[in-house]
Amino acid sequence: MIRPQPKPGASDDTDLREQEALLVRECIRQMGRSLEPDRAIREMLHLLSELLGLNRGRVVLPDPARGDLAIRYAYGLTEDEMRRGRYAQGEGITGRVMQSGEPLLVQDIDREPAYLARAVARTTLPQETVSFIALPIEVDGRVGGVLGVHRLRSRHRRLADDMAILGTVATLIGQILQVNRLVSERTANLEDENRRLRQALEQSQQTPIMHGIVGRSPLLARALRQLEQVAGSDAGVLLLGESGTGKELFAQALHRMSARAAQSFVKVNCAAIPDTLFEAELFGHEKGAFTGAVQARAGRFEQADGGTLFLDEIGDLPLNLQVKLLRVLQEQVIERVGSQREIRVDVRIVAATHRDLQKLVAEGRFRADLFYRLNVIPIQLPSLRERPEDIKHLVLHFLEQLNASHGRQVALQPGAMASLVAYPWPGNIRQLYNVLERVVLLAEGSQVEEAAVDYALVTEAQGQPVDVPPRRIADAVEPAGRTPPAQSAVREWRSVGGEEGAAIRAALSAANGNKSRAAQALGLTLRQLNYRIAKLGLR
Numbered sequence: 001m002i003r004p005q006p007k008p009g010a011s012d013d014t015d016l017r018e019q020e021a022l023l024v025r026e027c028i029r030q031m032g033r034s035l036e037p038d039r040a041i042r043e044m045l046h047l048l049s050e051l052l053g054l055n056r057g058r059v060v061l062p063d064p065a066r067g068d069l070a071i072r073y074a075y076g077l078t079e080d081e082m083r084r085g086r087y088a089q090g091e092g093i094t095g096r097v098m099q100s101g102e103p104l105l106v107q108d109i110d111r112e113p114a115y116l117a118r119a120v121a122r123t124t125l126p127q128e129t130v131s132f133i134a135l136p137i138e139v140d141g142r143v144g145g146v147l148g149v150h151r152l153r154s155r156h157r158r159l160a161d162d163m164a165i166l167g168t169v170a171t172l173i174g175q176i177l178q179v180n181r182l183v184s185e186r187t188a189n190l191e192d193e194n195r196r197l198r199q200a201l202e203q204s205q206q207t208p209i210m211h212g213i214v215g216r217s218p219l220l221a222r223a224l225r226q227l228e229q230v231a232g233s234d235a236g237v238l239l240l241g242e243s244g245t246g247k248e249l250f251a252q253a254l255h256r257m258s259a260r261a262a263q264s265f266v267k268v269n270c271a272a273i274p275d276t277l278f279e280a281e282l283f284g285h286e287k288g289a290f291t292g293a294v295q296a297r298a299g300r301f302e303q304a305d306g307g308t309l310f311l312d313e314i315g316d317l318p319l320n321l322q323v324k325l326l327r328v329l330q331e332q333v334i335e336r337v338g339s340q341r342e343i344r345v346d347v348r349i350v351a352a353t354h355r356d357l358q359k360l361v362a363e364g365r366f367r368a369d370l371f372y373r374l375n376v377i378p379i380q381l382p383s384l385r386e387r388p389e390d391i392k393h394l395v396l397h398f399l400e401q402l403n404a405s406h407g408r409q410v411a412l413q414p415g416a417m418a419s420l421v422a423y424p425w426p427g428n429i430r431q432l433y434n435v436l437e438r439v440v441l442l443a444e445g446s447q448v449e450e451a452a453v454d455y456a457l458v459t460e461a462q463g464q465p466v467d468v469p470p471r472r473i474a475d476a477v478e479p480a481g482r483t484p485p486a487q488s489a490v491r492e493w494r495s496v497g498g499e500e501g502a503a504i505r506a507a508l509s510a511a512n513g514n515k516s517r518a519a520q521a522l523g524l525t526l527r528q529l530n531y532r533i534a535k536l537g538l539r
């Protein structure tokens with residue numbers, strides 16, 4: 001067999017092609033190690049040097065912490081040289097390539113002023129003419145870094161070939177960086193998610209919750225015990241407590257615990273029904289009973305037959321309607337408006353009010369007989385002020401709900417929680433929920449800081465007639481970054497280390513006893529200043 005004789009120089013060419021092919025093959029093999037970019041990229045730079053004589057390869061990447069560029073991977077550079085290799089945007093050859101996204105070739109580094117020789121000193125390089133080649137590395141469709149190598153100018157390989165192979169290597173390095181960025185992003189997301197789930201799990205294990213009612217304070221526990229005791233009977237229950245203390249929630253829990261749980265729970269808000277519609281609403285009406293009664297309709301009593309009727313805001317029921325309600329409660333029969341037919345109903349009555357019914361009775365505004373009928377088992381629900389230890393549990397419970405319903409992953413920093421616990425919550429749990437919802441919706445990151453909560457509380461307080469502890473107001477008049485007008489006075493006031501009295505006196509004396517001006521100087525409202533004066537017993 002006759003082997004074809006290579007032309008002169010062809011064997012050199014073949015060797016070079018083989019080396020190139022070997023380099024590309026090996027570099028592609030390194031792609032399998034994408035998750036270890038240090039090893040994979042260093043090995044690629046090693047092959048460039050070993051097989052093609054493109055030496056001291058380095059990959060320069062942006063350093064987000066310092067806002068410049070730094071050598072991240074290298075072959076043939078000492079640690080010191082790597083450390084020295086930092087470039088501002090647009091600085092030197094590397095900075096320019098990063099900025100323009102175009103490759104640059106310096107034929108002779110000794111004749112190019114833009115070449116900085118910062119990482120590798122000229123003295124450590126060969127005496128002959130040295131070139132420097134820098135190429136952009138594309139990551140996610142953008143210039144994500146720069147690949148740079150030294151090259152002896154007089155060599156047997158053509159420059160165009162070197163440029164082509166370097167382009168291929170830069171692309172492969174870009175792929176490795178892209179995979180890594182993706183993996184670290186996903187890992188960070190998963191870690192975040194994990195942390196949040198762990199927190200949620202801890203919270204749900206810690207949050208004492210019975211029948212959907214959160215809290216473990218003694219006053220709440222007592223109310224819950226009473227609820228459980230009476231759940232089995234048909235006795236009427238009167239739930240007493242301020243607005244937003246959970247009266248409706250308790251009524252629902254009572255219904256669910258009772259033997260009537262499979263039947264309906266029907267709510268009537270006595271304060272919301274106009275007098276003229278009250279009878280029709282409660283007892284129903286026949287077709288044509290009054291204008292607009294186009295068809296017969298069952299009232300709330302009938303709808304609740306066999307179940308529970310929750311009469312909310314019973315204290316707001318006008319006297320003439322109290323008589324009608326009493327009659328039904330006594331006889332357990334109703335007559336629809338426009339009909340004389342008696343319909344027997346079997347309902348358990350749970351009533352609720354935020355008013356002092358006994359006082360209303362004494363004033364002749366609530367019938368005593370109806371009061372005794374409803375007040376068989378009174379259960380007093382504590383306000384949030386009386387059970388501050390429950391606030392934290394409620395906050396964690398609502399936070400979990402709000403995160404789920406708004407697709408957020410918000411957590412509160414300790415200071416933020418402390419602010420929520422310190423707030424007086426005149427509107428009780430409903431108000432707490434509303435404020436938290438606002439905080440979750442407005443949260444910019446996953447961690448809510450104290451200042452953000454304080455700001456929400458101040459906004460809340462401004463819309464509510466409520467005395468907020470002044471320290472909170474002073475802290476939170478403006479969100480971080482903006483300067484409240486009276487900040488210096490506030491700082492002074494705070495710097496007296498709790499001696500509020502002295503600060504208030506000083507402000508009052510500076511304002512010649514004018515409280516409005518003193519309040520302004522302290523960064524408080526007049527109402528808050530009055531509150532502090534009264535609380536501290538100042539004259």
Ligand SMILES: Nc1ncnc2c1ncn2[C@@H]1O[C@H](COP(=O)(O)OP(=O)(O)OP(=O)(O)O)[C@@H](O)[C@H]1O
Nearest residue numbers: 212213214215242243244245246247248249429430
């Ligand atoms: N202990 C609690 N645990 C969890 N959520 C609660 C608790 N108490 C009240 N809530 C929630 O707070 C909100 C207000 O409660 P609810 O409507 O029962 O109060 P209310 O006393 O009936 O108020 P109002 O007198 O103004 O009608 C509801 O969303 C309720 O689910």
